[in-house]
Amino acid sequence: MATTTKIHLTPSGAGIFHAPGITAESAAKASEVLQENHEKFHLFFNDEGFHNHIVHHILTIYALNASPEEIQKQYDGNTSYQRPPDPIRQEVVDELGDYEKRKKYLGKEKHSSDFQAFYQKEIERLGWEKALLEHLFKGDEAADDMLVRLFMGFLHPLIHLGFGVEFKQPAIIAQGLAQTAAHENWLAPFFHGSEERAASYETLPTKSLVELLDEIREDKKLSTAAQWSDGNKLRDGVMKRAPEEMIGYASQWGAGPEELEEKTAEMINAVAYYTSAAQNPPKQVKLDFYYLHSLNSSIFLPTFLSLPLLSPAQKSRLITWKGRLDLVMYASRRSPRLLRDEVAGYVPRGGGKTWEELFRRVRGLDGDDGHIAKAVRALAFGEGYCGKFGGKGRMEEGMWEKAGWMALDSAQTPGPPLIRSVGFEKAWEKVQDREDAKL
Numbered sequence: 001m002a003t004t005t006k007i008h009l010t011p012s013g014a015g016i017f018h019a020p021g022i023t024a025e026s027a028a029k030a031s032e033v034l035q036e037n038h039e040k041f042h043l044f045f046n047d048e049g050f051h052n053h054i055v056h057h058i059l060t061i062y063a064l065n066a067s068p069e070e071i072q073k074q075y076d077g078n079t080s081y082q083r084p085p086d087p088i089r090q091e092v093v094d095e096l097g098d099y100e101k102r103k104k105y106l107g108k109e110k111h112s113s114d115f116q117a118f119y120q121k122e123i124e125r126l127g128w129e130k131a132l133l134e135h136l137f138k139g140d141e142a143a144d145d146m147l148v149r150l151f152m153g154f155l156h157p158l159i160h161l162g163f164g165v166e167f168k169q170p171a172i173i174a175q176g177l178a179q180t181a182a183h184e185n186w187l188a189p190f191f192h193g194s195e196e197r198a199a200s201y202e203t204l205p206t207k208s209l210v211e212l213l214d215e216i217r218e219d220k221k222l223s224t225a226a227q228w229s230d231g232n233k234l235r236d237g238v239m240k241r242a243p244e245e246m247i248g249y250a251s252q253w254g255a256g257p258e259e260l261e262e263k264t265a266e267m268i269n270a271v272a273y274y275t276s277a278a279q280n281p282p283k284q285v286k287l288d289f290y291y292l293h294s295l296n297s298s299i300f301l302p303t304f305l306s307l308p309l310l311s312p313a314q315k316s317r318l319i320t321w322k323g324r325l326d327l328v329m330y331a332s333r334r335s336p337r338l339l340r341d342e343v344a345g346y347v348p349r350g351g352g353k354t355w356e357e358l359f360r361r362v363r364g365l366d367g368d369d370g371h372i373a374k375a376v377r378a379l380a381f382g383e384g385y386c387g388k389f390g391g392k393g394r395m396e397e398g399m400w401e402k403a404g405w406m407a408l409d410s411a412q413t414p415g416p417p418l419i420r421s422v423g424f425e426k427a428w429e430k431v432q433d434r435e436d437a438k439l
Contacts, residue, residue, distance in 0.1 A: 004120040004170045007034040009062065015166045016303050017381035019065035019359055029068035030058050033075040038171055041082040043112045043160075043179050051156045051179070054078050055172055056296075057370030059163050060377050064359040078369050086113045093117045099142040106145070107184045115178035120171075128170045129309045135177060137314040147317075148191055151325050152183035154290055155297040158322075159374075162300025165307075186235060187325075190247060194324050197251035205252035209270035209323055210394055212249050213338065216331050221245055223335035228424050234332040242331075250327050255319035257312035260305055265386045267323045268298045269393030272382050274330055275375070276403035277338040277394075278422045282433045285342070287375070287410045288422035290333060294326045296374040299381050334423025340394055348405035349413065355380055358404050365411060371418065375407040 002008040009031045011022040037054045045052050057074055066074075092111060095101040096118040105111045123131045136146050150157045161176025163169075198204075207215075217223050222245040226237030238246050255263035275291040301322060305315050352358060359380075362373045383400035386393065395403070411417040415431040422428075 002169050002171065004123050004174050005038075007031050007038060007169055007171055009034075009167065009169075013168060015059070015063045016299065017377060017384075018063040019356070021065050022062070025068050026062060026066060026071060029071045030062040030066075033071060034058055034172075037075075037079075037082075038175070040084060041079070042085045043116070043175060043182070044109050045082050047109060049109055049153065049183075051153070051160075052082060053369045053371075054082070055163055055175065056159060056374060057368070059167055060370055060373045061363045064363055064373065064377060066363045070363050073364070074368075077366075085116075086110060088113045088117045090117075093121075102142070102181075106149070106181055109182045112178055112182045115181040116174055119174040119177040119181075122177075123170050123174055128165075128168075128173045129307060131177070132165070132173070132307070133309050133314075136180075137310055137318075139314075145185060145188075146177075146180055147321070148185045148188045149180045149183045151191075151321060152185065152187060153179075154329075155293040155325070157183055158300065159293070159297045162297065162303065166300055166303045187239070190239060190243070190250070190328065191321055191324070193243075193247040194250040197247055198254055201251075204254070207252050208393075209253055209266055209326065210273065212253055212327055213270065213274060213330055213335075216249055216327065217335040217337075219245060219249075222249070222331055226332050226334050226421075226423075228421070228426055233334075233421060234328060238328055238332050246328055246331060250324040253320070253323050253327070255316050255323065257316045260312065260315055260319055261302070262389050262392075263323070264301050264305065264319055265389045266393060267301070267319065267326060268378075268382045269386045269395045270323075271295045271298050271326050272379060272400065272403060273340075273343075273394045274338055276343045276399075276406055277340055278333075278336040279339050279342040280336075280422070280425075280428050280431075281339070281342070282435070283428050283431045284413050284415065284434050285346070285406050285409060286413075286415065286419045286422075286428075286431055287407055288333060288427075289371070289418040289420045290329060291422065292371055292375055292407075292418065294329050295378050296371070297322070299374075299378040302385060333421045336423035338394075343399045343403055343406065344396070346402040346406055348402070349409045352405050352408070355401055355404070358401070358408060362408055365408070367417065368411060372407050372411045376404045379404045379407070 009027040014022050092114040157180040160179050164172030164176045222242040225242040226233035230236040271294040275295045362376045379400050419427045
């Protein structure tokens, strides 16, 4: 049985999307290495806030039917640079139950172990669903502060917590909440400003996310707000040079309580589209590191929608914030051209033809810390989920699998496996032209 201190996976609990044939042996191996990670390694592998991705990687390839050997290989490949967790400071843990006292610790990576111990106690006291309700969705000052932090760090807290919720692992949920608490909250003015702006409209706008992407690209002030020299192109670029413009566009999209699944499908479709279609021919196909996080986190939203303790209004707010963040993420990489034909006409290198083959190849991909595997799984899930709504959006039938092969090929062709800030020409300098690229 899974607890706040014990990881326990079963083949019948392999998540919202999984390949057929998962064995008890693979479940046992994944449980074993995740337990070791839980006990031996920090949530961040350095003091600069770089995230430990072992949970993400192992659960993803496990769901894609990895063998015990594949699981062990990928785990071993990502342990060498990890660090041990900090000692728990019990005097800090004792203060975390009081929000006024908790404030002085929030946003500080050095208190990750303290946060994890606190949220383990909260889950043991309340159960994990009620703990989520209390600490993320309650709507009071403390929960609203945490909800902002959930979307920080390029969505890593949402991804980590999402895995815990999807696979129903209280220990990973406690890790996810701890990681959330350890992040800053400087996006609060964006989220709250977008809510206030949306509430001021006499008639609720009905624009789609992809229509707003087009408008953002055409807005020269916003689309060029990020500069190559910005240390954080979202914080120092968009939010510094064009915050009101960004809030204006973001406030025009929302997910009403009566349309949650359809709006979630729209969000998944939009992030899959801009992640895969942001190409720069004649350069070799490459995906953007930051956009991948919008895509890779999208798979978890339907699981949150299924939680019975969350009200339709709470679910609406979660989906709305995710869609709005996806818009600012697009703008933060300088709003690149989105070339649909690059995806629709893509021919996989090496002749790949099926999802099953793609799953097999991504499970054994050398040098991946889970980003590519997560993208492939998110795309495979998105194809089915969005297909229920008639394929609304620019990702249509047949494009999802091609985007998955683009992700794999991005990692395997010469140059960086992923590029950073795809809308800047400088990001493509080390990427070969297609006629010169060789496997």
